[in-house]
Amino acid sequence: MKINVNGKELTIDVTANPSLLEALREQLDLTGTKYGCGEGACGACKVLVNGTPLPACITPAVTVQGKKVITIEGLETNGELHPVQQAFLEVDAFQCAYCAPGMIINAVALLEKNSNPTKQEIVDAMNGNICRCCTYPQIVEAIYQAGKQLA
Amino acid sequence: MKKSMNSQMDLYPEQYELHQQDLIRGPISRRKFFKRMGLGIASFVVVSDVVSAEILNQLDPSLAEDAIASWIHIDESGKITVFTGKVEVGQNIRTSLAQVVAEELFVEVEDIHLIMGDTDLTPYDRGTYGSLTTPQMAPILRKAAASVRELLKETAAKEWSVGKSGLQMEKGIVIHPSNGKRLSYSQLSQGKKLFQQVDSEVAVVPVSSWKVAGTSVPKIEGKSFITGRHKYVSDMALPGMVYGKILRAPANGAKLKNLDTSRAESMEGVTVVRNGDFVGVTAPDSPTANMALAMLEATWDRTPQPSRKDLFGHLKKTARNQPESKSELTDALSQASFKLNQTFTIDYIAHVPLEPRAGVAEWKGDKLTVWTGTQRPFGVQEELQRAFDIPKENVRVIMPDTGSGYGGKHTGEAGIEAAKLAKATGKPVKVTWTREEEFKWAYLRPAGVIDVRSGMDSSGKVTAWEFHNYNSGNAGIQAPYTIAAKHDQFLAADTPLRQGSYRALASTANIFAIESQFNDLAAEIGSDPLGFRLKHLQDERLTNALTACADKFGWDKSRKKDHGFGIACGAVKGGFVATCAEVSVHPETGEVKVIRLVTSFECGAIINPRHLESQVVGCVLQGLGGALFEAIDFKEGEVLNASISGYRVPRFADIPAIEVVLLDRKDLPPAGAGEAPIVAVAPAIRNAIFEVTGKKLNHLPMIPSGSITV
Numbered sequence: 001m002k003i004n005v006n007g008k009e010l011t012i013d014v015t016a017n018p019s020l021l022e023a024l025r026e027q028l029d030l031t032g033t034k035y036g037c038g039e040g041a042c043g044a045c046k047v048l049v050n051g052t053p054l055p056a057c058i059t060p061a062v063t064v065q066g067k068k069v070i071t072i073e074g075l076e077t078n079g080e081l082h083p084v085q086q087a088f089l090e091v092d093a094f095q096c097a098y099c100a101p102g103m104i105i106n107a108v109a110l111l112e113k114n115s116n117p118t119k120q121e122i123v124d125a126m127n128g129n130i131c132r133c134c135t136y137p138q139i140v141e142a143i144y145q146a147g148k149q150l151a
Numbered sequence: 152m153k154k155s156m157n158s159q160m161d162l163y164p165e166q167y168e169l170h171q172q173d174l175i176r177g178p179i180s181r182r183k184f185f186k187r188m189g190l191g192i193a194s195f196v197v198v199s200d201v202v203s204a205e206i207l208n209q210l211d212p213s214l215a216e217d218a219i220a221s222w223i224h225i226d227e228s229g230k231i232t233v234f235t236g237k238v239e240v241g242q243n244i245r246t247s248l249a250q251v252v253a254e255e256l257f258v259e260v261e262d263i264h265l266i267m268g269d270t271d272l273t274p275y276d277r278g279t280y281g282s283l284t285t286p287q288m289a290p291i292l293r294k295a296a297a298s299v300r301e302l303l304k305e306t307a308a309k310e311w312s313v314g315k316s317g318l319q320m321e322k323g324i325v326i327h328p329s330n331g332k333r334l335s336y337s338q339l340s341q342g343k344k345l346f347q348q349v350d351s352e353v354a355v356v357p358v359s360s361w362k363v364a365g366t367s368v369p370k371i372e373g374k375s376f377i378t379g380r381h382k383y384v385s386d387m388a389l390p391g392m393v394y395g396k397i398l399r400a401p402a403n404g405a406k407l408k409n410l411d412t413s414r415a416e417s418m419e420g421v422t423v424v425r426n427g428d429f430v431g432v433t434a435p436d437s438p439t440a441n442m443a444l445a446m447l448e449a450t451w452d453r454t455p456q457p458s459r460k461d462l463f464g465h466l467k468k469t470a471r472n473q474p475e476s477k478s479e480l481t482d483a484l485s486q487a488s489f490k491l492n493q494t495f496t497i498d499y500i501a502h503v504p505l506e507p508r509a510g511v512a513e514w515k516g517d518k519l520t521v522w523t524g525t526q527r528p529f530g531v532q533e534e535l536q537r538a539f540d541i542p543k544e545n546v547r548v549i550m551p552d553t554g555s556g557y558g559g560k561h562t563g564e565a566g567i568e569a570a571k572l573a574k575a576t577g578k579p580v581k582v583t584w585t586r587e588e589e590f591k592w593a594y595l596r597p598a599g600v601i602d603v604r605s606g607m608d609s610s611g612k613v614t615a616w617e618f619h620n621y622n623s624g625n626a627g628i629q630a631p632y633t634i635a636a637k638h639d640q641f642l643a644a645d646t647p648l649r650q651g652s653y654r655a656l657a658s659t660a661n662i663f664a665i666e667s668q669f670n671d672l673a674a675e676i677g678s679d680p681l682g683f684r685l686k687h688l689q690d691e692r693l694t695n696a697l698t699a700c701a702d703k704f705g706w707d708k709s710r711k712k713d714h715g716f717g718i719a720c721g722a723v724k725g726g727f728v729a730t731c732a733e734v735s736v737h738p739e740t741g742e743v744k745v746i747r748l749v750t751s752f753e754c755g756a757i758i759n760p761r762h763l764e765s766q767v768v769g770c771v772l773q774g775l776g777g778a779l780f781e782a783i784d785f786k787e788g789e790v791l792n793a794s795i796s797g798y799r800v801p802r803f804a805d806i807p808a809i810e811v812v813l814l815d816r817k818d819l820p821p822a823g824a825g826e827a828p829i830v831a832v833a834p835a836i837r838n839a840i841f842e843v844t845g846k847k848l849n850h851l852p853m854i855p856s857g858s859i860t861v
Contacts, residue, residue, distance in 0.1 A: 016438040026394075026436050031386035032379015034554075036505050037586045037795035044505060072379035085377045092369045092761055095769060096241025097376035098505045098554030104377060123803045130795070132505045133241050133555055134772035135765055136806045 001065055005030065006074025014062050021045045021056035024071060032072035032101045036130065043129030046102040047071050053109040072101035075108065084108050087146035088139075095133035103129050107143045116151035119144055192306070192336075192345045194298035195222035196291050221274050221288070223252065223295045225303070229323060229337030231256060231263050233292060236276025237284050238268035238526060240556040242825045243762045244284050246371045247364075250758055251289050254356050254364040255296035256336075257320040260371065268528040268550035278527035280558060280652060282724040282823025289758065289821055297353040306339045358756045358817045367761030383554050384524050385509035389579040392511070393422075394437045395572040396444040397582065398430035399592060403648065403788035404454040415446035423447070424575040431572050433580055456788025457647040463496050463600045466622045469645035474602070474619045475638065483615035483636035487606025489675050495601040495664040497623055497851045498782035499648055502596070503800055506554020507589045510566030513579040518545045523566030524553030531563030538567055539574070557773070558652035558826075559593060590793035595783055596653035597646060599623025601664040611676045613687060618664070622646060624657025627830065630665045631722055632687035648785060654770065655826040658723045659777060659833065663851060666719035666834035671847065680718050680838060681706055692753055693720055695814060696727040700751035703812045704731035710843070713738055714746065717839030719831040725822030726754040727814075730771065730831035734839040741858040745775065745807040745836055753814035754822040760813060763824050767811045770828035776801045778833035780855045799855075 001014045005028060012023045024030040024047070033056055036044030040055035047056045048070040075082040081089070084107045094100050103126070110117060110125040117125065122143050131139060221235045233252055239245040249263040256263075266272050268279075300320065307325040308315040317328030323336045358365065375381040400407070410430060412423040420435045421443040430447065434440035457465045484490060510523040519539065525531050528548040535546045553560070565582045573580040584592075599622045606615035613632065618639040620628055625641040641657075653659075673683035681701050688694050697720045701707075710716060713735050720729035733746040752767050780799045784791040792798045837848050846859055853859075 016436055016442070018436065018438045022437050025386070026388075029388070030379075031382065034383075034506070035385065035583065039586075039794060039796055041795040042505065072377075076378065081374075081378070088377045089369065089373050092367070092373065092765075094241075094370065094373070094376060095243060095765060096505070096553065096555035097370075097373075097381070098241075098383065100377050101379045123806075127803045130505065130800060130802060132503055132557075132773070132800060134769045134801060136772060136801075136803050137768060137809060138765065140803070 001062065003061070003064060003069065004067070005069045006071060012061060018061050019057055020047065020059040020061045020064055020069070023061040024056060030071050030073050034098055034101060036099070036102070041128075043106060044099055044102040046105045046129070048105060048109060051109065051112060053106045070105075072105060075104065082108060083149045084111065084143065084146045087142040087149065091138050091142035091145060093135055093138035093142040095135055099129060099131045103131065103139055107146065110143070111147055111150055116147045117143070190342060190344055191224055191226040191340045192299060192302050192343055193222055193224040194295045194302065194347050194349050196295050196349045221291060221295065223292065223299050225299060225336050225340050227337060227340050227342070229335055229340065231258065231336070233263060233265045234273045235265065235267055235288055235292070236273045236529060237288055238279045238528060238550045239552040240279065240524070240526060240560070241554070242284075242766065243370055243759070244279075245552065246368055246762060247285065247758045248289060248292055249371060250364045250366075250368055251293045252296040254361055255293055256300055258323045260363060260368050262323060269547070270528055270532045270549075271547045275529050278530055278561060280526050280561065282726070282826045285758065285821050285823045286725055291349070293355050294351065294353055295349045297355045298347060298349045301350065301353060302345055302347060303336060303339050306343065306345070307334050310334065364758050365756070365760075367759055370762075382551060383506055383509070384511060384522050384551055385506055385554070385583045387511045387522055387581065389511060389513055392579040392581055393433040393435055393576065394440040395431055395433045395569055395580045395582040396440045397568050398444065398447055398449060399588065401451055401789060402453055402456060404456050405451040405788070406454075407449060408452045409450045411448040414448065415443040418443050418446065422576050424572055426571065426575070429571060431568065433572050433576050433578070453788070458786040459784055462598055462647065465647060466598065466600050466644040470621055470642040471644065472642050474642060475640055476617070477638045480615055480617050480636045480638050484604060484606045484617070487615055488609040489607040489672070490605070491668065491672055491675060492602075492604045493668060493671070493847070493849055495603070495660070495667065495849045497599040497601070497660040497663070499595040499598045499650070500653070500777050500781045501590055501783055501798060502557045502559030502593070502653060503589070503798070504555040504557060504559055507584040507586060508560065508565040508593065509581070509583040510563065510569040511579065511581045512566060512569035512573040514570075514573050514577070517541060518547075519570055520547045520549065521563070521566040521570055522549045522551065523563050524556070524560055525550055525563050525566070526556045526558070526560050527562075530561065531566055534563050534567060535570060538570070557654045558656070561652055562594070564592070586795060587793045590783070590798065591790045592649070594649040594651035596659070596777075597623040597650040597657065599657070599660045601660065603664055603668045605668060605672060607672055607676065611678055611683070613669075613672055620657065620661060623660040626656035627658030627661040627721060627723055630669070631690055631693055631720075632669065632684070633689055634687070647788065648783065648790070654773065655723055655829050658721065658826075658830045659774065660851070662719070662721040662830040663833045663837070666721070666831065667837055667847070667849065670717070670719070670834070670838040670841065674841070684718070684720065690722065692727040693722050696720060696751045696753050697729040699812050699814055700729035700731050700749055703751065703810060704749040706731060711735075713843060715839040715841070715843030717835045717837065717842060719834035719838060721827070721830040723827035723830055726752060726824060726827030728752050728828050728831050730835040732832070732835040732839045734836060734843065736840060736843050736859065736861065738861065741861040743840060743854050743857065743859060745779075747808035747810070748832065748835070749810045749812065750828055750831065751812040751814060752824065752828050753816055754824050754827070755819035756817045756821045757813060757815045758821055763813060764811050766824045767813070767828040768809060770826070771809060771832050772801050772806060774829040774832035775805065777851060778836050778853060780852045782852050782855060
């Protein structure tokens with residue numbers, strides 16, 4: 001099956017009916033998207049499908065045929081970090097950083113819709129993403145800063 | 152004695168820390184070191200620099216006092232490499248250790264390369280836990296770096312035939328005192344074979360002059376994490392690698408009765424591996440491996456196992472010792488004007504590291520390499536050595552920076568499982584646990600029952616204190632207060648579920664009970680909880696933490712209607728912490744909201760303020776989960792809420808206003824910070840709820856439903 005990931009047309013094997021997460025990680029070596037819970041409840045596996053953040057772990061790969069998938073690896077343009085990535089780096093908003101790709105993807109989707117969110121709007125939009133190291137205040141700050149940049 | 156401890160450790164490596172075993176084995180020899188490192192300039196630290204002679208005597212007799220414990224090496228290209236057996240699990244020690252080394256060597260943090268947690272490359276280390284990295288490894292590396300610096304200076308001085316004292320250093324260059332000639336570290340290392348033991352008397356850069364250490368250097372290699380490029384073990388793939396899954400029992404204590412593997416084995420690319428009760432499958436991809444696992448038809452014999460409803464009775468009933476009652480204490484209690492006896496109960500909670508256990512294993516002949524996320528790579532090496540009965544030299548364990556542990560990754564299950572499958576199939580194998588497996592088959596923070604009896608005289612002085620902890624552990628069991636008659640005792644019991652280390656160990660349970668009980672004693676006589684604590688405290692550092700927290704919080708301010716304030720403190724592993732909480736309780740619905748939390752923390756000299764604050768915030772917010780709603784539910788040996796949707800952890804919307812006060816004691820050596828700040832959150836919230844409602848919530852978690860009965 002053809003799949004469009006980060007602007008490239010790629011081919012995946014869907015014989016075993018992999019989830020989008022399994023296809024990305026095991027067939028396309030795009031391992032930035034992480035497994036966290038397997039039930040769409042933690043946000044570690046979020047990717048953008050036609051601009052909407054979806055948990056790749058419960059999204060069958062076959063359902064994204066003909067759609068555009070963006071993963072954490074696809075956010076840089078010409079070697080430049082996305083403003084949300086840049087803000088995470090500047091605020092130093094992580095400990096183990098395993099949640100960071102899913103957080104960043106979800107934040108990018110938020111800022112596409114609402115480029116200058118309040119901190120409460122950030123909390124509401126990000127509540128499906130878990131950071132078990134609990135660097136939540138720093139993550140809110142990073143997204144808030146990125147919003148200020150983009151506004 | 153040592154033998155029995157060892158065999159216990161063989162059975163329960165996750166309880167390593169609970170048994171407080173100080174065991175060091177398998178150090179690298181000097182000869183091996185010389186051979187491996189080749190040319191350059193290096194200083195090394197021996198084991199007796201790290202541990203006291205007292206501990207050394209209890210260790211493995213094969214351990215030489217001069218076995219190397221860590222080293223810093225500058226090669227001919229000027230590259231500076233630090234070798235330490237410690238590991239990075241998100242606590243950002245890769246950054247803070249690089250900072251102290253960079254400071255002494257007059258280079259940037261980016262110039263320091265840290266090789267961590269690789270049993271072939273780094274010296275033996277017991278493990279990264281117990282908040283020991285900063286207090287033990289940081290000062291050692293500081294001296295090791297200073298020793299290398301002196302070697303560089305001596306080399307330059309010899310070259311120029313001048314005295315060492317006038318030489319200047321900057322950015323990896325030694326500068327001549329009068330003619331301005333320069334020699335880089337690379338030039339100085341050319342053709343050298345200078346290896347010297349760290350000079351324990353070497354002068355280090357005083358903390359007050361720190362320029363790199365003591366500042367908020369960002370996470371090393373931060374960019375690779377936010378671009379998804381960093382390879383955690385679960386991200387790794389080796390050529391020809393297959394994916395492994397393990398057959399699990401339906402509940403604790405269940406034994407495999409019958410197994411039909413024929414349907415799984417008929418699947419293309421699938422191999423079924425069976426060795427006694429160990430049953431696993433491998434397949435070329437995860438979905439096929441999952442399908443093959445589902446095709447295994449197993450029947451099990453279950454044995455009677457306790458349920459959560461019986462938990463606390465079970466712990467008391469199965470205690471291995473009787474609680475002691477000292478006559479001195481009985482007397483003090485009988486003479487007391489006020490008495491207060493209470494029981495506190497603590498549920499099991501899970502670490503829930505966002506990256507579940509993962510292991511990749513590869514055999515080449517009789518040599519095994521395992522990549523796994525563990526806080527004890529050398530411990531896992533020993534587990535593998537035992538599992539396969541091969542020499543330790545044949546086992547290499549590598550630990551790439553990992554998706555967190557919080558005390559939950561002292562063991563190497565996934566790596567061992569991968570190694571078993573790899574041996575049977577002859578291919579490299581990756582095993583990544585599912586979230587359900589993490590909840591059911593990893594280990595938990597111990598549950599516990601704590602009985603406290605206490606008494607006060609007519610002047611409001613606490614005179615008697617008896618404290619019995621069943622099962623949760625010894626850590627933090629001693630109340631920090633001055634009390635004439637005091638007795639505390641930990642009673643080990645039979646744990647229905649697998650349990651082991653957790654951030655701050657039993658301190659979360661013990662300090663919850665201590666600080667709740669102390670607060671209630673103050674209330675008995677209408678005393679201010681802060682003043683009452685200060686009156687009973689002698690420890691200057693804890694006193695400072697308490698007053699700094701109360702000041703920042705505004706402890707004396709008037710409370711809004713339906714709002715309450717609570718305070719608590721504790722001293723854990725060289726860190727001194729206090730937390731103040733403000734809560735609101737709805738007068739009709741009983742809904743509890745944590746409005747704000749202020750935490751003060753002092754752990755000696757601060758190496759990286761921003762990362763320290765991040766650790767404190769992380770501890771406080773993670774502590775919020777165990778305080779309010781986290782609990783493992785189980786029935787007849789089976790965990791019932793083994794999923795993220797069934798086991799609630801703190802999310803963005805749970806986070807109250809939070810402030811951190813860091814007390815920098817430049818005059819004191821730095822201590823670890825990844826554990827202590829978690830301990831005062833639960834009692835501070837509990838005491839705030841008590842202030843506003845008069846309700847004593849003596850069970851953790853306190854408010855799983857979000858409200859209390861009013």
